[in-house]
Amino acid sequence: MSFVVFDLEWNSAAPGKAGTSENLPELPFEIIEIGAVKLSAAIEPLATFTAKVRPQVYKKLNKYIARVTQLSQESLSQGDPFPLALSKFVDFCGEDVILASWGLSDPQVLKQNMDFYSLDTSFFNKALNLQVFFANMAEGGQNSQQRSIEYALEFLNIETELSFHDALNDARYAGRILNALLLKKGTEEGKETLRPYLYDPFLQREKSWQTAVTAGRNAEATIREQEFTCPACQSLLTTNESIISNKKQRRWSWVLNCEKHGSLRCAINRRRHEGKDIYYFKLSLPYPPKGY
Numbered sequence: 001m002s003f004v005v006f007d008l009e010w011n012s013a014a015p016g017k018a019g020t021s022e023n024l025p026e027l028p029f030e031i032i033e034i035g036a037v038k039l040s041a042a043i044e045p046l047a048t049f050t051a052k053v054r055p056q057v058y059k060k061l062n063k064y065i066a067r068v069t070q071l072s073q074e075s076l077s078q079g080d081p082f083p084l085a086l087s088k089f090v091d092f093c094g095e096d097v098i099l100a101s102w103g104l105s106d107p108q109v110l111k112q113n114m115d116f117y118s119l120d121t122s123f124f125n126k127a128l129n130l131q132v133f134f135a136n137m138a139e140g141g142q143n144s145q146q147r148s149i150e151y152a153l154e155f156l157n158i159e160t161e162l163s164f165h166d167a168l169n170d171a172r173y174a175g176r177i178l179n180a181l182l183l184k185k186g187t188e189e190g191k192e193t194l195r196p197y198l199y200d201p202f203l204q205r206e207k208s209w210q211t212a213v214t215a216g217r218n219a220e221a222t223i224r225e226q227e228f229t230c231p232a233c234q235s236l237l238t239t240n241e242s243i244i245s246n247k248k249q250r251r252w253s254w255v256l257n258c259e260k261h262g263s264l265r266c267a268i269n270r271r272r273h274e275g276k277d278i279y280y281f282k283l284s285l286p287y288p289p290k291g292y
């Protein structure tokens, strides 16, 4: 098992003269750069990877993205098409790899791009969210704010001589953060502490639905008669917990259990509309999920 820390830069629809041109819903962000660092058993950088990707959908570089990444329109035309860049990245990663990234958006965007091109995703089944790992290890998880890489580097007194918002540099920085966090614990013990932060990026984590009933109907009864199934494995959820409501009785929260994925939380909202009470349900997998 080895760690590859990766970071992506992506493009989206460029604002046109007549307003923002449309993003494709199945590909809101198109990858234009992949940067990655493979880490040794001692969590030291072993090899680096970088690939420029030639976009097929959003060929014009979004101005905001150009400013943040310092990429040019010209540089976009020099890259490989995504399927080729990805196959090089897969070769670089090797087998049994944990892909670590800062936050959840890079794995999400990688998944969307792979799905868009119908590419085999089997190499990518373990991800590590370094942002949450940092929050828990360094700040005791008390602060639920999503910290930036810059913040974490400063917090850990790590040198920042490389420019930010370059895929490879950001991956290097995230690797240094992982190294610093694990060295505090000792590498082996540290790796054990990572386990709860690993997750499968292809799990379906959320499910939402709504139902309309006659206005004034008993809320608890309406909630209890729903069928609650796990978004990831579809098994029927069980619970002995009570349904918690807010003071105004318009929002509820209920904890249910999946044998495989642990306890899930369902958030429920009610709105009255044209003589009906409409209940909105949102069921989410715990983070990190049980079983990794």
Ligand SMILES: [Zn+2]
Residues within 6 Å of the ligand: 230, 231, 232, 233, 234, 235, 258, 259, 260, 261
């Ligand atoms: Zn499940």
